[in-house]
Amino acid sequence: MTERQPPRPTDAELSILRVLWRRGPSTVRDVQEDLIQENPTGYTTVLKLLQIMTEKGLVVRDEAQRAHVYDARYSEQKTQRQLLADLANRAFDGSAAKLVMQALSGRKSSAAELTAIRELLDRIEGETK
Amino acid sequence: MTERQPPRPTDAELSILRVLWRRGPSTVRDVQEDLIQENPTGYTTVLKLLQIMTEKGLVVRDEAQRAHVYDARYSEQKTQRQLLADLANRAFDGSAAKLVMQALSGRKSSAAELTAIRELLDRIEGETK
DNA sequence: GGTTAATTACGAACGTCTTCGTTGACATTA
DNA sequence: TAATGTCAACGAAGACGTTCGTAATTAACC
Numbered sequence: 001m002t003e004r005q006p007p008r009p010t011d012a013e014l015s016i017l018r019v020l021w022r023r024g025p026s027t028v029r030d031v032q033e034d035l036i037q038e039n040p041t042g043y044t045t046v047l048k049l050l051q052i053m054t055e056k057g058l059v060v061r062d063e064a065q066r067a068h069v070y071d072a073r074y075s076e077q078k079t080q081r082q083l084l085a086d087l088a089n090r091a092f093d094g095s096a097a098k099l100v101m102q103a104l105s106g107r108k109s110s111a112a113e114l115t116a117i118r119e120l121l122d123r124i125e126g127e128t129k
Numbered sequence: 130m131t132e133r134q135p136p137r138p139t140d141a142e143l144s145i146l147r148v149l150w151r152r153g154p155s156t157v158r159d160v161q162e163d164l165i166q167e168n169p170t171g172y173t174t175v176l177k178l179l180q181i182m183t184e185k186g187l188v189v190r191d192e193a194q195r196a197h198v199y200d201a202r203y204s205e206q207k208t209q210r211q212l213l214a215d216l217a218n219r220a221f222d223g224s225a226a227k228l229v230m231q232a233l234s235g236r237k238s239s240a241a242e243l244t245a246i247r248e249l250l251d252r253i254e255g256e257t258k
Numbered sequence: 259g260g261t262t263a264a265t266t267a268c269g270a271a272c273g274t275c276t277t278c279g280t281t282g283a284c285a286t287t288a
Numbered sequence: 289t290a291a292t293g294t295c296a297a298c299g300a301a302g303a304c305g306t307t308c309g310t311a312a313t314t315a316a317c318c
Contacts, residue, residue, distance in 0.1 A: 010304090012305075013305095018220075028266085029264085041307085042309095043265090047267085048267095049307095051266085051267080052305090068266080077231065081232075084216075084236075085236065088232075090140065091208070096238055097238045100246055101249055102210060103210075103217075106214065107210075107214065109253075114253065117226060117230060117250065118250060120234065124238075141276060142275095158295090171277070171279095174278065176296070176297085177276080177297095178277095195295065
């Protein structure tokens with residue numbers, strides 16, 4: 001039996017993960033005070049969410065201190081890729097390329113960003129060759 | 130007051146929308162029989178979902194015949210872009226470029242697909258100039 | 259030690275999502 | 289016309305998501 005893959009984080013869970021990715025290991029209060037900026041959220045709400053996320057395996061908890069310290073279990077990159085793969089499957093026939101093209105034509109990106117994307121393409125094609 | 134934008138379709142709703150985009154206007158039975166291939170779903174389940182989707186404004190209903198005919202209210206492209214914009218906001222700091230780069234490095238695409246993306250980049254930069 | 263403050267744990271409330279059974283309306287046909 | 293089949297409507301059940309009040313626990317401080 002290998003590790004079962006983590007479930008897709010919900011909206012509220014994702015906003016907590018964003019805080020953890022930015023701050024690193026944090027207590028409930030840390031997260032709540034950070035989160036309150038954009039979205040007023042009560043202390044116990046954040047606590048409950050972090051408890052659920054621990055059960056789901058989305059975060060890990062260090063109980064060494066009285067104030068438990070939580071941290072994201074999966075990196076931001078890994079989670080982003082999983083969300084993209086998931087969306088590709090649900091709405092783009094499983095094709096990452098279709099998804100990319102739609103994303104590019106949908107929103108305008110800056111010239112610098114387009115250049116960065118082009119360089120990334122170069123790197124990918126370089127590897128494949 | 131302008132039209133309020135439609136809500137993000139749920140998973141089950143999206144799978145129905147995919148059928149409508151492929152088939153065009155369809156009755157409940159049409160959708161259900163198509164859907165049953167990948168995912169066994171009862172008739173009343175599909176009906177209920179389509180009724181909810183009508184309330185939400187995700188589909189439109191033609192009641193001229195006894196068997197009502199449903200159709201997607203928004204094109205596949207438009208919905209895809211909205212889903213991407215939504216995901217960009219929730220997980221990519223609102224940056225479509227970041228999303229694209231992650232999608233490209235996350236999954237390998239074929240050479241043909243990469244070429245198509247490159248051409249799309251050319252077209253975008255051509256317009257912006 | 260007793261009081262106060264911070265923290266975790268528990269569970270309830272409320273909404274949404276998904277599924278489906280049942281009912282009543284309508285049509286088809288025997 | 290009676291029996292049969294198809295359909296929309298309704299409601300309910302169970303799972304999940306989100307929020308928060310309250311209780312229990314622990315630490316800190318006088």
